[in-house]
Amino acid sequence: MEKKLSRVANTFTPSPIQELSHLAQRCNAINLAEGFPDFPAAPAIKSAAVSAINSDFNQYRHVQGICELLARNAKEMYGLEVDPDTDIAICCGQTEAFAAAMFAIIDPGDEVVLFDPCYETYEGCIRLAGGIPVYVALEPPHWTLDAEKFMSSFTGRTKAVILNSPQNPTGKVFTWNELEIIAEACRSRDCLAVTDEVYEHITYDNVKHVTLSLLPGMQQRTIITSSVSKTFGVTGWRIGWAIANPIVASAIRNIHVKLTDSAPAPFQEAALTALSSGPDYFESLRRDYESKRDYSIQLLTGIGFQIRFKPQGSFFLFAELPESSPLSDVGASLALTDPKTKVAFLTLIIPCLLVLMVQVEYVKHLIEQAGVVAVPGRGFFHFNSVSSESEESLSACHDYQKRYIRFAFCKSSATLEAAAQGLSELVDTKGCLNLPPPCKTDT
Amino acid sequence: MEKKLSRVANTFTPSPIQELSHLAQRCNAINLAEGFPDFPAAPAIKSAAVSAINSDFNQYRHVQGICELLARNAKEMYGLEVDPDTDIAICCGQTEAFAAAMFAIIDPGDEVVLFDPCYETYEGCIQLAGGIPVYVALEPPHWTLDAEKFMSSFTGRTKAVILNSPQNPTGKVFTWNELEIIAEACRSRDCLAVTDEVYEHITYDNVKHVTLSLLPGMQQRTIITSSVSKTFGVTGWRIGWAIANPILASAIRNIHVKLTDSAPAPFQEAALTALSSGPDYFESLRRDYESKRDYSIQLLTGIGFQIRFKPQGSFFLFAELPESSPLSDVGASLALTDPKTKVAFLTLIIPCLLVLMVQVEYVKHLIEQAGVVAVPGRGFFHFNSVSSESEESLSACHDYQKRYIRFAFCKSSATLEAAAQGLSVLVDTKGCLNLPPPSKTDT
Numbered sequence: 001m002e003k004k005l006s007r008v009a010n011t012f013t014p015s016p017i018q019e020l021s022h023l024a025q026r027c028n029a030i031n032l033a034e035g036f037p038d039f040p041a042a043p044a045i046k047s048a049a050v051s052a053i054n055s056d057f058n059q060y061r062h063v064q065g066i067c068e069l070l071a072r073n074a075k076e077m078y079g080l081e082v083d084p085d086t087d088i089a090i091c092c093g094q095t096e097a098f099a100a101a102m103f104a105i106i107d108p109g110d111e112v113v114l115f116d117p118c119y120e121t122y123e124g125c126i127r128l129a130g131g132i133p134v135y136v137a138l139e140p141p142h143w144t145l146d147a148e149k150f151m152s153s154f155t156g157r158t159k160a161v162i163l164n165s166p167q168n169p170t171g172k173v174f175t176w177n178e179l180e181i182i183a184e185a186c187r188s189r190d191c192l193a194v195t196d197e198v199y200e201h202i203t204y205d206n207v208k209h210v211t212l213s214l215l216p217g218m219q220q221r222t223i224i225t226s227s228v229s230k231t232f233g234v235t236g237w238r239i240g241w242a243i244a245n246p247i248v249a250s251a252i253r254n255i256h257v258k259l260t261d262s263a264p265a266p267f268q269e270a271a272l273t274a275l276s277s278g279p280d281y282f283e284s285l286r287r288d289y290e291s292k293r294d295y296s297i298q299l300l301t302g303i304g305f306q307i308r309f310k311p312q313g314s315f316f317l318f319a320e321l322p323e324s325s326p327l328s329d330v331g332a333s334l335a336l337t338d339p340k341t342k343v344a345f346l347t348l349i350i351p352c353l354l355v356l357m358v359q360v361e362y363v364k365h366l367i368e369q370a371g372v373v374a375v376p377g378r379g380f381f382h383f384n385s386v387s388s389e390s391e392e393s394l395s396a397c398h399d400y401q402k403r404y405i406r407f408a409f410c411k412s413s414a415t416l417e418a419a420a421q422g423l424s425e426l427v428d429t430k431g432c433l434n435l436p437p438p439c440k441t442d443t
Numbered sequence: 444m445e446k447k448l449s450r451v452a453n454t455f456t457p458s459p460i461q462e463l464s465h466l467a468q469r470c471n472a473i474n475l476a477e478g479f480p481d482f483p484a485a486p487a488i489k490s491a492a493v494s495a496i497n498s499d500f501n502q503y504r505h506v507q508g509i510c511e512l513l514a515r516n517a518k519e520m521y522g523l524e525v526d527p528d529t530d531i532a533i534c535c536g537q538t539e540a541f542a543a544a545m546f547a548i549i550d551p552g553d554e555v556v557l558f559d560p561c562y563e564t565y566e567g568c569i570q571l572a573g574g575i576p577v578y579v580a581l582e583p584p585h586w587t588l589d590a591e592k593f594m595s596s597f598t599g600r601t602k603a604v605i606l607n608s609p610q611n612p613t614g615k616v617f618t619w620n621e622l623e624i625i626a627e628a629c630r631s632r633d634c635l636a637v638t639d640e641v642y643e644h645i646t647y648d649n650v651k652h653v654t655l656s657l658l659p660g661m662q663q664r665t666i667i668t669s670s671v672s673k674t675f676g677v678t679g680w681r682i683g684w685a686i687a688n689p690i691l692a693s694a695i696r697n698i699h700v701k702l703t704d705s706a707p708a709p710f711q712e713a714a715l716t717a718l719s720s721g722p723d724y725f726e727s728l729r730r731d732y733e734s735k736r737d738y739s740i741q742l743l744t745g746i747g748f749q750i751r752f753k754p755q756g757s758f759f760l761f762a763e764l765p766e767s768s769p770l771s772d773v774g775a776s777l778a779l780t781d782p783k784t785k786v787a788f789l790t791l792i793i794p795c796l797l798v799l800m801v802q803v804e805y806v807k808h809l810i811e812q813a814g815v816v817a818v819p820g821r822g823f824f825h826f827n828s829v830s831s832e833s834e835e836s837l838s839a840c841h842d843y844q845k846r847y848i849r850f851a852f853c854k855s856s857a858t859l860e861a862a863a864q865g866l867s868v869l870v871d872t873k874g875c876l877n878l879p880p881p882s883k884t885d886t
Contacts, residue, residue: 001663001690004635006572009547012697022505036502046501049709050493058489059479059679062465092535092681095704103571104452108551124701128546129449130573192447220444236502236708238535238681247444254455258567261538264707265679266492 008127015120016379020363024373030419032407033373035168035315036235039412042281045232045274052269060261063268066090069275070241078211080219086246089253090268092260094198094227094240097252099125100259101194101223101242104251106131110159115145117318117380117404119168119196131159135382140400141308141320143172147181154185160192161185163212166199169380169406170318171311173207183215186222193218197226198240199314201282204290207312213243220245223252228267230315231285232274233410237267289315289409292416296409299420303427305405315410318377321362321403362405370422377404451570458563459822463806467816473862475850476816478611478758479678482855485724488675488717495712503704506711509533512718513684521654523662529689532696533711535703537641537670537683540695542568543702544637544666544685547694549574553602558588560761560823560847562611562639574602578825583843584751584763586615590624597628603635604628606655609642612823612849613761614754616650626658629665636661640669641683642757644725647733650755656686663688666695671710673758674728675717676853680710732758732852735859739852742863746870748848758853761820764805764846805848813865820847 002010017034024031031038040046067084074080082088091097098121106112108130114122116135123133136153139146161182165174174182186193193212200209213222227240240263242252296317297307305319366372381401409416445453460477467474474481483489510527517523525531534540541564549555551573557565559578566576579596582589604625608617617625629636636655643652656665670683683706685695739760740750748762809815824844852859 001688004548004664005690005694006546006548006550009694009698012694012701014693014697015700018503018505018700021503034503038502040499041501046496049496053489053492053496056483057679058484058677059481060461060464060477061679062461092539092703096535096702099702103449105447105449107449108573121701121704124698128698128701130551221447234501236500236504236705238703238705238707245444248447250457251448251452251455254457255452255567255571257458257461258455258564258571259539259542259702260535260681261564262536262679262681264681264710267707 011127012124017120017375020373020375023367027367027373028371029367030372030411030415030422032409032411032419033375035230035408035410037233037410037412038415039233041233042274042277045234045270048273049237049266049270052266057265057269059265061265061268062090062262063265063272065272066239066241066268066275069272070243073275074211074243078214080211080213082243083246087243087249089242089244089249089256090263091240091242091252091256092238092263093229094196094225095121096238096256096260096263097225097227097240097242098122098194098196099128100252100255101225101244101248102126102129102131103255103259104248105192105194105223106159109157111155111157113150113153113158113161114382115163115167116382117169117377117401118162118164118382120379122162122164122196123382132157133382134158138170138172143167143170143309145174145178145181150181151185154189154191158189158191160194162194162196164196165212166197166203166209166311166313168199168314169316169375169377169404170309171314171316172309173203173209173312176210179210179212179215182212183218187217191221193222195222195224197224198230200226201231201285202289202315203286203313204293205312209313223248228271228274230410231282232277234267234274237264237270239263239267239271292409292411292413293317295413295416296407299416299423300407303423315408317407317409318404319407321405365426366405366423369425370419372419372422374408375406377406378402380404380406454570455567460563460818463816463818466810470810470814470816472810472814472816473854473858473865474816475852475854475862476818478673478851478853480676480853480855481858482676484676485717485720488677488713491716492680492709492713495709500708500712502708504708504711505533505705506708506715508715509682509684509711509718512715513686516718517654517686521657523654523656525686526689530686530692532685532687532692532699533706534683534685534695534699535681535706536672537639537668538564539681539699539703539706540668540670540683540685541565541637541639542571543695543698544668544687544691545569545572545574546698546702547691548635548637548666549602552600554598554600556593556596556601556604557825558606558610559825560612560820560844561605561607561825563822565605565607565639566825575600576825577601581613581615586610586613586752588617588621588624593624594628597632597634601632601634603637605637605639607639608655609640609646609652609754609756611642611757612759612818612820612847613752614757614759615752616646616652616755619653622653622655622658625655626661630660634664636665638665638667640667641673643669644674644728645732645758646729646756647736648753648755652756666691671714671717673853674725675720677710677717680707680713682706682710682714735852735854735856736760738856738859739850742859742866743850746866758851760850760852761847762850764848808869809848809866813862813869815862815865817851818849820849821845823847823849 020033067088071082071084074082102125106129110131112126112131113134116137126133213219224243229235300319304322463476510531514525514527517525545568549572553574555569555574556577559580569576656662666687672678743762747765
């Protein structure tokens with residue numbers, strides 16, 4: 001039956017992040033893996049959804065009011081002029097907006113430039129559309145953009161650049177200068193840009209999110225994708241959008257209809273309430289997440305993780321393992337004390353983490369000893385990153401890719417405190433983090 | 444900017460059915476176009492959704508309980524053995540399940556056989572996956588399957604057959620013998636089948652829906668797609684599924700995650716309530732729709748439409764225009780009395796119905812004179828139907844394709860009565876239906 005699958009389907013695997021979340025659920029571990037809050041969404045927004053359901057807004061619908069509000073917000077927050085009648089496609093989350101955008105612009109063989117590390121889902125959509133992902137490594141530890149490396153990733157087949165800012169997993173917010181480098185490449189090569197701006201309202205230390213569309217010559221060639229999920233803490237509602245020039249927006253809209261018919265109707269109604277939120281909402285969102293960020297940084301550095309890059313946005317911490325940790329072999333760490341955890345591992349983690357073997361030990365240790373689930377950083381890096389060519393640097397390259405773990409801090413204070421408690425178990429009597437080092441073999 | 448669109452995107456147009464619904468909304472016309480009810484969903488199901496939102500089930504989620512219930516229902520209702528742990532992918536509606544299925548099995552150049560007339564969306568998904576649709580015309584007036592014509596549509600590139608039963612727009616329910624013809628073709632050619640069974644619980648006159656998977660040799664090669672939308676009257680909730688062997692189901696699940704991440708979480712919870720409905724629910728669903736069908740048939744035949752095929756399932760009537768109607772030219776019918784309707788036409792209908800020019804007059808007349816919106820049948824037929832090759836038959840073929848109008852009767856009694864009222868003004872003093880005949884030119 002495998003030969004009945006399409007070529008693309010044969011390259012797909014289950015989402016490691018989702019698998020880890022299921023594991024957290026089954027083991028009752030603290031879920032610092034998946035990027036969704038464990039505290040309720042704002043009452044007004046929930047109640048708008050309830051009201052929509054009770055008022056029988058339960059059939060296919062296109063709520064044009066969402067487009068009006070998005071256009072208004074784009075103008076007020078970013079100074080961007082958007083036509084609500086032609087420039088916006090409402091989709092089932094940013095995920096579907098991005099997928100539809102790929103189908104709208106990518107022909108088989110087209111190349112798409114992405115920055116590395118990055119979220120696991122973009123590549124899947126590019127491949128479904130027949131495109132070829134080309135990764136440009138951001139330079140650790142501060143994830144800086146090397147203009148020369150970036151420019152040299154473009155070929156005659158490059159169709160688009162993907163820009164996720166604020167970025168998952170690093171928390172980087174691209175600067176105006178970096179955006180200008182990207183814009184210059186797009187203009188000079190007549191390429192498109194597709195952005196993922198879901199964390200647009202989650203930035204820290206007075207760093208402002210700037211939308212790439214604002215740069216000269218970019219609005220006509222940029223597809224913005226975003227959603228209500230992260231801003232309003234409703235990742236399960238699936239309300240997102242694409243904003244682009246009328247021709248591209250129309251193509252995305254037509255494709256969206258074929259893919260999913262309609263975004264969920266009652267949540268479109270509720271989005272009207274969410275998108276009408278005043279500045280206070282966004283202020284307190286930022287403040288709350290900033291204090292969670294600071295708490296989590298303190299917590300993790302306190303037990304030995306290195307955080308050389310403080311996230312400027314998103315609610316992820318991309319923490320680096322300490323340079324030296326005591327040795328511990330894989331066999332011993334498999335002797336899990338809790339039988340349920342062990343079974344869960346054998347049936348869930350092992351199969352899906354085969355590609356992430358190198359950090360399996362960390363994840364297992366975290367779950368077993370600390371009752372905390374986080375995401376091995378390996379899954380955010382990609383093998384064909386354009387980078388320096390010497391054997392030495394390649395080897396250094398691979399080494400750093402094995403050293404990161406992504407923690408989500410979009411959790412209640414109680415959860416973060418419990419995580420702190422659990423993680424403190426990992427610190428030995430000398431105050432050193434007791435984790436096995438990266439395994440020598442890489443898959 | 445059109446040259447920036449992918450080749451596939453350039454072939455896509457807005458959904459004519461959705462455009463007609465928007466028009467109905469703007470003109471306050473009675474919407475007998477789009478297939479969703481205008482009466483509320485069952486209170487228990489709405490309240491389950493409300494409860495889920497209030498209990499904060501608003502984040503990404505996979506509700507395994509849905510799979511358990513689907514497996515149980517498949518067994519009880521159809522005698523089909525389904526493994527809830529491996530054989531099911533929960534998706535954003537049947538639409539997304541179908542799209543994901545196409546990406547899972549279709550490689551560029553693969554041919555996919557479909558029956559004609561059929562729902563407009565399948566072709567779009569097939570094309571997104573790089574597949575080639577091949578249509579086999581069902582024979583009017585009873586939409587019978589010609590086995591020879593069907594078998595001759597298969598080539599060395601045929602990958603799958605699409606089967607929508609009960610069928611939109613005709614209301615046909617494929618018989619066991621017809622299913623056996625399809626099954627024999629799939630087995631002998633080692634092809635897959637993908638079904639759309641969204642109307643599975645809406646059948647009449649004691650006709651039973653039979654799932655193709657039940658036929659010998661078919662379960663391993665069939666992907667069933669369906670949803671809660673039509674059965675539970677919640678087309679805006681986007682909860683559907685694909686059922687297939689574990690390898691196919693797993694591929695579909697992985698693709699679904701890339702396309703949309705997760706089906707809406709609160710509605711997954713509510714689906715548990717819906718799918719737990721007892722036999723009484725399905726019985727009264729059937730009875731209610733059957734009486735609406737009978738009322739609508741009487742209504743339409745009473746004013747001169749021909750209904751030579753009584754729908755055995757779904758909530759659509761594919762009614763044929765009378766053989767003779769008084770002439771009336773396009774110019775005169777453009778002189779609409781209500782300026783708002785005229786503007787709506789010029790801005791909405793004309794552009795999107797350019798491909799359906801032939802029935803524009805009917806639709807306009809229906810909206811203008813009767814205040815009722817229905818769907819020109821032309822959009823359900825496709826040009827490259829495999830059919831008889833003589834010029835005479837080709838011409839006859841095209842002629843019948845212009846004569847149908849699809850009416851949705853999934854509406855409250857009040858709506859149907861108002862439609863009856865409106866449509867009665869179309870009958871002249873002689874009792875004949877006063878509509879222009881099909882235009883001689885075809886686009």
